[in-house]
Amino acid sequence: xxxxxxxxxxxxxxxxxxTDIFAPVSTPAESIFDLSLLVLAVxxxxxxxxSGLLTYSxxxxxxxxxxxxxxxxxxxxxxxxxxxxxxxxxxxVLVLFLATARVIFSVQGAPHPKNALQVTVVxxxxxxxxxxxxxxxxxxxxxxxxxxxxxxxxxxSADTDHSFWVPRLAGKTDxxxxxxxxxxxxxRQTGVFLGQCAQYCGTQHAxxxxxxxxxxxxxxxxxxxxxxxxxxxxxxxxxGRRLFEHTACINCHTVQGTAANGRFGPDLTHLMSRxxxxxxxxxxxxxxxxxxxxxxxxxxxxxxxxxMGLTDQQLDAVTTYLTSLR
Numbered sequence: 276x277x278x279x280x281x282x283x284x285x286x287x288x289x290x291x292x293x294t295d296i297f298a299p300v301s302t303p304a305e306s307i308f309d310l311s312l313l314v315l316a317v318x319x320x321x322x323x324x325x326s327g328l329l330t331y332s333x334x335x336x337x338x339x340x341x342x343x344x345x346x347x348x349x350x351x352x353x354x355x356x357x358x359x360x361x362x363x364x365x366x367x368v369l370v371l372f373l374a375t376a377r378v379i380f381s382v383q384g385a386p387h388p389k390n391a392l393q394v395t396v397v398x399x400x401x402x403x404x405x406x407x408x409x410x411x412x413x414x415x416x417x418x419x420x421x422x423x424x425x426x427x428x429x430x431x432s433a434d435t436d437h438s439f440w441v442p443r444l445a446g447k448t449d450x451x452x453x454x455x456x457x458x459x460x461x462x463r464q465t466g467v468f469l470g471q472c473a474q475y476c477g478t479q480h481a482x483x484x485x486x487x488x489x490x491x492x493x494x495x496x497x498x499x500x501x502x503x504x505x506x507x508x509x510x511x512x513x514x515g516r517r518l519f520e521h522t523a524c525i526n527c528h529t530v531q532g533t534a535a536n537g538r539f540g541p542d543l544t545h546l547m548s549r550x551x552x553x554x555x556x557x558x559x560x561x562x563x564x565x566x567x568x569x570x571x572x573x574x575x576x577x578x579x580x581x582x583m584g585l586t587d588q589q590l591d592a593v594t595t596y597l598t599s600l601r
Contacts, residue, residue: 277360293469294442300468302380302425302461310378317367382446384461385425392426394418398437398450399474400579401479402541402554412502413529415541416554419488421495422465430456435477441470441487449474462489469555470515478577484555505532506544506600515596527580530600540580546600553578565594 292298300304396418397404420426430439432450439458440447448458462468472483478553489552490498512520519525520534535543549559553575557563563574569590571578585593 293467296442299443300462300464302385302463302540303372303445304443306378307384307446310374310383313370313374317371321367346598365487367457374420380525382459383457387427388425390422392424393421393429394426395429395431396439396450398430398432398434398439398476398483399539400434400477401472401483401575401577403439403485404433404541407499410499410503412499413542414502415546416484416551417486417488417549419495419498420460420462421492422462422489423460424492425461427459428457430458435518436474437472438474439470439485440473441466441468443484444470444487452486460487462487465489465491469579479575482508482554482556482575484551486551486555499599501548502545513592513596515592515594518585518593519596523581524583543597543600547598548601561594561598564597565590568593568597 289350291530298576299308305417335566348447363450395406395408398405398591402419430448431451432452433500435452437450438447441452441460444460445458448456450456466489468487468489470485470487472485474480476483486505488498516533519530525533525535527537527539529536529542531539531542531544547559551557552559552567553571556575557567567574568583568585570582571580572582
């Protein structure tokens with residue numbers, strides 16, 4: 276386990292971990308980090324004062340008996356000292372309360388620029404759905420945002436309580452059924468930042484992971500253009516596509532430009548543009564994709580996607596079709 280001193284030291288140099296809470300790279304996360312340093316400093320000062328006074332009292336006024344064996348007479352304290360140690364904690368609590376309230380209001384009440392990126396985040400058991408209303412883009416588990424610009428997130432839940440947390444970008448915010456929440460991020464550094472659901476939501480809560488890709492504006496615009504294109508329809512349809520469209524797959528998944536328009540599972544239109552499968556539990560390779568289609572529980576026990584009962588030949592055909600969705 277990293278010591279507090281070592282962890283604080285990491286805040287002054289580039290962090291190696293994409294989940295390092297001591298190396299914020301977004302405005303909301305930096306505000307929370309600064310508040311935590313203030314609270315830590317105040318708590319440390321109180322600890323030093325109390326420990327020092329306690330040590331002094333133990334050493335100077337340790338128990339002694341009179342020559343006749345009787346206990347020493349009690350010494351009564353000072354009214355001024357008692358008043359001071361009553362008022363001082365009240366002042367400390369007030370300062371911490373005001374500092375905390377200031378951070379909460381500065382984060383939650385941040386101005387919303389007219390052209391800021393808006394993303395709707397929907398938590399499912401056990402994956403994330405991302406909708407970009409103004410860009411006509413829908414994807415899953417991997418959120419893409421431009422660097423240096425605020426991105427505002429509308430948080431919804433499709434089933435039970437979830438919690439959206441990317442430590443280096445912002446604090447935790449819950450997704451509660453029938454109770455929309457909001458948060459925002461403003462990353463100032465490109466890269467991949469990891470997070471996960473921070474609210475127990477079922478058997479695969481611990482593997483409800485998420486990835487945030489912070490990209491330059493040109494790279495983000497290129498990603499948007501690629502995601503907005505419908506899946507290329509092969510003519511005549513391949514065997515894998517025919518199998519996909521004639522099984523229960525289309526009841527849960529969407530592939531733009533095809534008969535598949537389900538909403539219960541992730542949108543697969545550009546499946547192979549994602550780096551991971553199953554909300555981050557495995558690399559998105561043809562081998563892992565085939566394993567996932569054959570039996571999702573092998574990779575993610577408790578997944579709500581059922582095994583499709585396909586033969587090896589059918590598995591190969593469907594996998595080949597899905598790997599063409601880029």
